[in-house]
Amino acid sequence: MPVFELHASQITTYQTCPRMYRYQYVEHLVPKVTSPKLFLGRAGHAALAAYYSGKDALAAYEADINQQLAQIEPYASPEEWDEFQSQAELGRKLIEAYVPWARANDTFRVLAVEQSFVVPIWGEKRRISNAYYVGTFDGIAEDIYGNIWLMEHKFYKSVVSETVLRLDSQAGYYLMAASQLYPDRKVVGVIYTIIRKVDPVRARGGIIHRTRVLRNQHEIEGLRYRLYRIYRQIKTDKLFIPAPGFHCGWKCPYRELCVAEEDGSDVEGIKDMLFTTGEPAPILDEEAV
Incomplete structure (x- = not known):
């Protein structure tokens, strides 16, 4: 029997929209250009990981941002590129503010x-x-x-x-x-x-x-059973029916493809134009509120 690995990001994506899950984790479609609203969160996590590992948070942020920008630049429109640059600068300010705040407020041992x-x-x-x-x-x-x-x-x-x-x-x-x-x-x-x-x-x-x-332990036991039910649901789903909602407007990178699938447009052409295939990156839930 093959091993089935259920990742945290898979659950989040599936519960947001089963069709988004199919595009990301079954077809392995990777957007050529990510959302400007999401890439700051990825670089910010890299910076905080560096800080709590005793490294330079801002240097780690810059390295991650530059790597993302190098991947994005060939595909981004001028308007998108300006937004990425704006988000990158905002992220720098946030990391510069976080480091002294953490030094003054962290009361735990990592x-x-x-x-x-x-x-x-x-x-x-x-x-x-x-x-x-x-x-x-x-x-x-x-x-x-x-x-x-x-x-x-x-x-x-x-x-x-x-x-x-x-x-x-x-x-x-x-x-x-x-x-x-x-x-x-x-x-x-x-x-x-x-x-x-x-x-x-x-x-x-x-x-x-x-x-x-x-x-508490009661909550954890309930979540253990819920995890099992989600595992069963994902493993047996054959239809991956879309679940439209507010996430369609900002979180889902597959909206044009999803609409094309519904109205009979050129699905394969859109896949070739907007996506590559590879290991799926998690769709960060960093703009939920």
């Missing part, structure tokens, strides 16, 4: 950064043969009492409510994975750090907000 994990998927009574949940923690931290916390970095336009964070399924699945990886430690919750995507000079109020969200 144990791991960008740590990949592979844990088995469990059914109601037993683990599923050859099925695994796969992902990467932004970070693992330890508080002064020895408790384990997950670190989640988010680049959003505005701050989300604690209720939304408390119901964050992806972080819940990550906690479930961490509890398997640290069986002898108390895994208690998630440290969310939200960096608002606004110019620090013009922003009203702080641009960096941190919230600690506790999750």
